[in-house]
Amino acid sequence: MDFSLNEDQELFRKFVRKYLNDQEQTKVARDYIAGNVEAVKQAITGVNELGCMMVNIPDDYDGMGLGKLDLVPIMEEFGRTLMPGVFLETSAFAVPIINQFATTEQKQQYLSEVASGEKAFTIAWLEPSRSYTEKGIQLEAILEQEQFTLNGMKTQVADVAFAQYLIVPVRVNGEVSIIVVDKETPGLTITAQKGFDETRQLSSIYFDNVTVPISALIGPLGDGWGILQEGLLSYNAAVSSVCVGAMEKIIEVASEYACIREQFGQAIGRYQAIKHRLADMKLSLETARSLSYYANWALETTSEDRVEAICSARIFATQAFVEIAAHNIQIHGGIGFTEEIDCHLFVKRSRFYENYLGTQAQYYDQAISALGWDAATKAKEHENLLIS
Amino acid sequence: MDFSLNEDQELFRKFVRKYLNDQEQTKVARDYIAGNVEAVKQAITGVNELGCMMVNIPDDYDGMGLGKLDLVPIMEEFGRTLMPGVFLETSAFAVPIINQFATTEQKQQYLSEVASGEKAFTIAWLEPSRSYTEKGIQLEAILEQEQFTLNGMKTQVADVAFAQYLIVPVRVNGEVSIIVVDKETPGLTITAQKGFDETRQLSSIYFDNVTVPISALIGPLGDGWGILQEGLLSYNAAVSSVCVGAMEKIIEVASEYACIREQFGQAIGRYQAIKHRLADMKLSLETARSLSYYANWALETTSEDRVEAICSARIFATQAFVEIAAHNIQIHGGIGFTEEIDCHLFVKRSRFYENYLGTQAQYYDQAISALGWDAATKAKEHENLLIS
Amino acid sequence: MDFSYTAQEEQFRQELRTWLEENLPEGWLASQQLPSEEAELGQFLRKWQKTLADSRWAAIAWPEKHGGRNATLMEEIIYHQEMVRVKAPPLVNYVGLHMVGPTLMQIGTPEQQEKYIPKILTGEEVWCQGYSEPNAGSDLAAVQTTAVKKGDKWVINGQKIWTSFAHFADRCFLVARTSKGEKKHHGITCFLLDMNQPGVEVRPIIQMNGEHDFNEVYLTDAVAYDSEIIGQVDDGWRVTIALLMHERTGIGAQVFSLEQQFAELVNVAQTVTEDDQPLIAKPEVRKRLLDLYMNQRGSLLNYYRNLTKQLKVGHPGVEGSMDKLFVSEMTKKLFSEAISIQGHAGMLWEEDAVQDQGYWQKNYLYSFGQTIGGGTSEIQKNTIAERILGLPKDVGR
Amino acid sequence: MDFSYTAQEEQFRQELRTWLEENLPEGWLASQQLPSEEAELGQFLRKWQKTLADSRWAAIAWPEKHGGRNATLMEEIIYHQEMVRVKAPPLVNYVGLHMVGPTLMQIGTPEQQEKYIPKILTGEEVWCQGYSEPNAGSDLAAVQTTAVKKGDKWVINGQKIWTSFAHFADRCFLVARTSKGEKKHHGITCFLLDMNQPGVEVRPIIQMNGEHDFNEVYLTDAVAYDSEIIGQVDDGWRVTIALLMHERTGIGAQVFSLEQQFAELVNVAQTVTEDDQPLIAKPEVRKRLLDLYMNQRGSLLNYYRNLTKQLKVGHPGVEGSMDKLFVSEMTKKLFSEAISIQGHAGMLWEEDAVQDQGYWQKNYLYSFGQTIGGGTSEIQKNTIAERILGLPKDVGR
16 A cells, blocks of 8 residues: 655656746746746746656657656646646647557657657647537548648637647548647638636637648547547546645645734634635645545556546546635735735636536536446436336 | 515514423424324414414415415424424415315315314325326326225325325326325325434325215316425425524524533634634525515515525525534534434424425426526527527 | 515606616617726716716715705615616715715714815715725724824825725825724724825735726825814724715625626526537536525525615614625625636637626636625624624634 | 555455454344344443454454554554444444553553453453543543542542443543643543442433433542552643554544445435436436545545555654544535435435435434544644644634
């Protein structure tokens, strides 16, 4: 029995934390808000130099060949500082599906480029239908003469500025397939969208007869929905870690503030309204952490219960993050309501993850289904059908 | 604008409260638990002498000819003391449907008997299917030669000891009808069931070729489901008042206890964990009260929004009662966990109402439907159907 | 029980409604667009208040001699309802009209009344309220701003915070410490401070939704005169409280706003689609909306019940703390749900939002202030527990 | 990260499992029916403990010389898992085995060890714990029971409450005040009191579920001797705390029980029907179950994480307060949901219940004690906030 990160993982965490502390933590996120993309790119370069992007890339493609659990401390640290960028989209979505479904040539290209920190991915999924369902994928790709021609629109694509490639779910002959598109391909137009969470820059992407070689197809034609589901498992395990890191930071800051801020001659942390709220927050944090560790372990070991474990971690952690970020403002009082201190940045990010790459309700359904509770019902319904 | 009970209603409340205080409040309920049914009957006789059962019966049938709102203070007072009996079933279910749907002869008989305090009603609805849906009503009544013959079983019928008549939803020729059955009719067997809330005695009732004259049919044949729905509106408006009374009493007792019980040299009411919980409880109570007043007003005035108003009051008040009764135990600590003091009686009663005569989920659906949110969806679905 | 309005009340409503239709800023009903530039906004708001005042719609509860209508409580309620209905522009001189003016009428000297009241009504002089300080938030009596008598002047130093509309204000109802009393709420004095002087510096506070409603006010040797003291020196705590007591309709305006916002949210759920289905087609959305419905109805009905009591006893009761707690928490909840039900599309902002130019997103962020300003939810709970349920005083007090 | 057990641990598990299959009371696996008559129950439980002790399964963490197995922490964990799996009968001498015994080994005199320990193991002498008093619940140090030295005797007067199994107990680990110290936790002394004497009266407390686990103990000139003092006179607070520290597996047994109860609840939802449909066919039931699932998994995994830490540092951490808080609140929640999902059928009791002889109803009521006994949830939150997050001490302490 050993339910903890190992020493190497904790050591890696220390490096990342030290580096991000040197970057003055949320200052990078604030640079991004201020439009200083170059400063952010520099900070990301530093992160890459630590090897963060190499972690889960196989040795053969210049990576470290480590697993999902090794990403956990990194993701937590990114969460602590609300680090801008497409780490999640790249390391926890693109890399795993490429690793699992792509050809050797594709791996050679994409994974090596990621490992070197040269290039990164983001995900162009949502369309004007605004839904993460299979039906919501309508962007049409016509396959002729070894190339796809894409026409349509994607929306709310995150942080294209830091990504070279887009993972684009498309519809080919009525079925979903996954294509990697270079953002500089002719015919592709990127338009910035105003976003709620200013630490994530959203864009609409218009595809006007964008042609892509068939070599950009990931996995077999028509298997796209299944591939996305695999990508989501990795992503959701990782995003739960990001949320854990963010909550950890919030609770540190809020506890500290509760010790120094006085009203009615007492540190506010002495009032049980504040004190017990913080205790509840801490319990939620540690529960989210346990669930997220386990989710990543289940993913790494392809444990039988990995789907329900990952959905649980995702639902619990994102929900707890939303609540804790909100409590943090109340604990801070008026000052927490200003742009000046970081409280609001955490609130905004928490809401960003809430329904990003799938709604909470969808994950409830997925977990219920994975636990066989649907099946039991269906079996029973079927039985009734036979009887009546 | 006057959103309050009037002086007469508040005066009636005083009489009832004085009487129930003289009965030592929950002592009547405890007598019932101890099996002392006679003592309870005596207390009920006293209540009847105050005129409680006459309130909403028309003058023509020896009643006071008052409305739904006049029942509110009485129901609240019954809630405060967890008064055993079938007041709700009689005054807030049987009387309204008889008043609305019965023949003059039926009214003459049943309503006069209720007004005089001579006889009362309870409701024999649930069957082994355990559901309050229309489908759940399967007890068969065969109509031949001006009489019904009933065969089947009802379960969890409340407090038959205090009722002479049963409101029995049955199925005649496949459709639901409502029949009044005297509990002393031959062929009818009443078997006590062990219950969770010992202040309500449950029974199974077996119908073995029970014959009832056609004059016991309430409303037209086959209209039973609609009649039940009307009965439920009255019942639910009233039960929300019962819950309000119970919560009011709990909060009085808990506040008092929080002022006198000391730990760590302080009255526990000085700790915000207790203090803020009580404030939250008080807010829930007053909200439940507002919703229940309005529900009864909407019922009395057949206001357009009466269905959603009554469902809201019912859902909110029963749920708040469950939560507040539970908090009460935690505030009392260990002593609240014993049979000795009343905390547990309120917990048990709160759970009794939770899904009595319809589940919370059913009332959610009913309110949603009444608000037209279903219709909007269905219209939209229909529209889509037309388009596709 | 009676939810109807008298014929006179209905006539009042109709008169106001007609007047609003004729006098709201051009195009207001269609878009409710306020000028984004601050100076322009100030002008716009002053002009709106002047328009109201000219027709005696600015301070209806004031006596007729001061330009009011001597309105009944129910007329004030109707006023709020109608203003919410058209989402009327905010009153730039809200503090003057609802707090300072009535306080002056109650305890100001005849000279003060004559000097200040007319300009409050027209918006010629906009007022702000100088109560909160960095270390005196919930604990209002802990004010540290000092006023020291030097010759015929009072010299004032300190810092105020959360001062709404200070950037438009000409005068400030300022609470300062003039002596160190035995208890901390002794030795406080209230000043009617001129904001247009060198010793007063106003710095904006930018809220988390990017807007600017509040300010810090730095006082560095600012000056006030004896004639600018309201009430007695060192006896300002009572004046401070008196000012807060003049809001006889409590949080009525927010209650009615919440009612309207809920209706609009249902509309969002019925019109915004996901996969060509309205959001309300999802069972969990309907469930969330019903929970909001019950609570929104509850907050409105609680308010009516407290109002009924107030109509009978003649003054607002401590139950107002329940109204404040509930409506502020519910407002937060409503806007939070508005974000959730939109799915990831709820992350779009302003003109890129799928609905109402991002109204829901912006107000979600703004709503965090509701459970802090005007007494935090924690303070409201203390009040409810202590003053309604009779529990003992909190630690530290 | 590694959730596997070593071969040795698996072997330990297998040995215990086999032993249980062979030695559980007859018919136990089928029905877990305890005798309802109290004297009979006492006999039954003593017999069960004797059976365990005879095979060295009563106190596995004890040294071999005292009849234990010198078990590792992981073996204790496995022990709990296996006991929960078969829903083994309770240990009538739990207090003796897990608290008094280890405390005696740590600080008892050789005579005390010799006199008491063997009989604890076999259940020949059942112990109870005399800590709580009517006015000393959460505030344990406020004990008022007095012990006064008269000649060679200590004369003890006072009242204890919440004393589990006192109605079966032969001895009591009693906390009494022997002098008035400067602070309230000074002047306390711990006695090994003989329960079988005229000055001790045990009165049952009937719980809200109708059962009898707890008692009041009235002490009227009860007598103890110097030889029955453990630790030093007036220095009992440390002994008091030491006793509570011997539970090295924390709330492990409850965590594993919760896991099992959740699985059983899913089974209820899958087998109990309404209108011929299993309850789990209702979307809201599935949603409730998933919420429980996440939290139940969370409580188990939190426990494993804290256990991992304990395995590394060698002693339990303050994180145990989080485990206690979570698992007790979750247990309440689980049984409450079990009532809800049954609909009105959840109001049936014992043999009339639709499932498990009313197990769910009875345990729902019992679960209210979980967030009170062993430190209320409020106390746990104070501990978490103060000792883990570093917040200041509560008022009054």
